[in-house]
């Protein structure tokens with residue numbers, strides 16, 4: 001939509017004020033007019049088919065899309081901008097392009113397109129500058145059209161302020177008419193001065209309006225350019241540590257020249273090679289998952305070269321990559337010194353580092369891209385006589401780019417990925433053995449200790465689970481006893497109900513027998529006793 005809107009924005013006024021242009025190039029204008037109208041129609045069709053987000057879900061249903069667009073004020077303005085006002089040509093004549101002024105109603109669409117471009121482009125600052133230049137051009141263009149139209153109304157060449165007489169061959173051509181007007185407007189808007197003084201009221205009014213606008217334009221240009229420059233600096237500050245601050249700090253504290261040169265060299269290397277040490281800060285605004293994906297995609301190349309991570313799952317790499325801190329070392333700078341306490345290990349992203357003897361000259365080994373070091377002192381390898389102290393000096397040969405991983409972060413990752421831990425420990429053990437600082441007897445003792453501890457842990461775990469089972473069984477027993485009791489009580493009630501008539505019968509028989517034998521009371525007691533005994537016995541229930 002940028003081109004048709006921009007075309008109408010610039011050309012309608014141009015054709016209205018520069019009549020010669022309008023008369024001489026009419027077929028061109030008409031073709032471009034209807035082409036732009038066609039694009040306006042296409043834009044409306046696109047809008048009818050553009051989905052929208054509802055509760056975060058893209059709605060594509062045609063009926064809903066139509067209803068939504070039809071109910072917006074945007075549709076109202078879009079429809080107005082497409083009204084066939086060209087029919088007014090029939091009444092006003094074909095040389096009246098102002099009838100198409102309703103096409104301006106689509107200008108918000110141009111701003112919308114610019115906003116989208118600005119968020120998508122990789123060069124937002126350059127884009128902002130170009131946009132500012134375009135707005136300035138359109139403003140000067142409109143002003144030059146106004147100037148030329150006013151000059152025509154007052155009369156060409158009647159005074160030095162207006163456009164010179166067009167009968168003068170030097171000022172007759174259409175191109176000269178436009179360029180001269182544009183030049184005058186540029187002089188006014190840039191407040192350079194040297195413009196002819198106005199002589200009539202209309203000219204004064206025109207100049208006053210122009211100068212007022214010029215002040216605003218000038219202020220906005222200065223402000224915008226200032227913003228762009230500040231943004232550039234902001235981006236730089238976000239990527240790189242503030243060099244000026246460190247420089248003035250070193251000067252104030254009279255840091256020795258050699259050290260200052262080394263620090264400056266380090267800064268230069270960062271800037272020239274675009275090395276960033278503040279990646280984690282820059283990415284921290286992204287959601288965790290997205291941040292991990294970006295970091296993995298940027299550092300995958302390096303991580304895939306590191307032996308311990310070669311066959312690792314993606315989840316390990318994602319977890320790891322967010323914990324890596326980039327560091328840059330200068331030539332001959334020590335990354336760690338023998339005997340220091342180890343707090344982190346390093347992965348080499350770029351550059352070469354040497355394992356050097358204490359004399360600083362003898363090199364035991366050279367490490368390169370994808371290698372890692374510094375793991376021995378942080379891994380607690382059994383039998384390591386140097387404990388948590390560095391076993392060697394590591395010095396950067398040239399500039400080197402490293403990833404630093406802290407002891408805590410490494411531990412956290414390794415507990416979840418024991419294979420990587422095994423490889424790391426094995427490599428460390430080999431180095432320690434080569435150096436003769438691995439106490440192998442300790443390995444046995446330590447291993448036995450570890451075995452006992454692990455068995456104890458196992459037994460503890462089993463005991464725990466047995467205790468849980470026992471508690472569950474006890475609970476089940478209790479609930480079953482309770483149910484049984486309830487059941488028995490129910491049965492007692494039921495049996496007492498259906499045994500009663502039989503008891504009465506026996507009692508009656510007893511009484512009769514008693515009457516006959518003269519010992520009724522004794523019998524009655526026995527029968528009662530028997531019936532009481534029966535009540536206690538569980539009998540078949542009705543249901544059963």
Ligand SMILES: Nc1ncnc2c1ncn2[C@@H]1O[C@@H]2COP(=O)(O)O[C@H]2[C@H]1O
Pocket residue numbers: 336342355364365372373374375376377378389390391392393394431
């Ligand atoms: N001979 C060697 N070859 C490669 N790397 C070594 C050698 N000696 C020591 N290192 C590494 O240098 C590191 C120094 O710190 P650490 O002792 O923590 O861990 C050490 C190992 O990773």
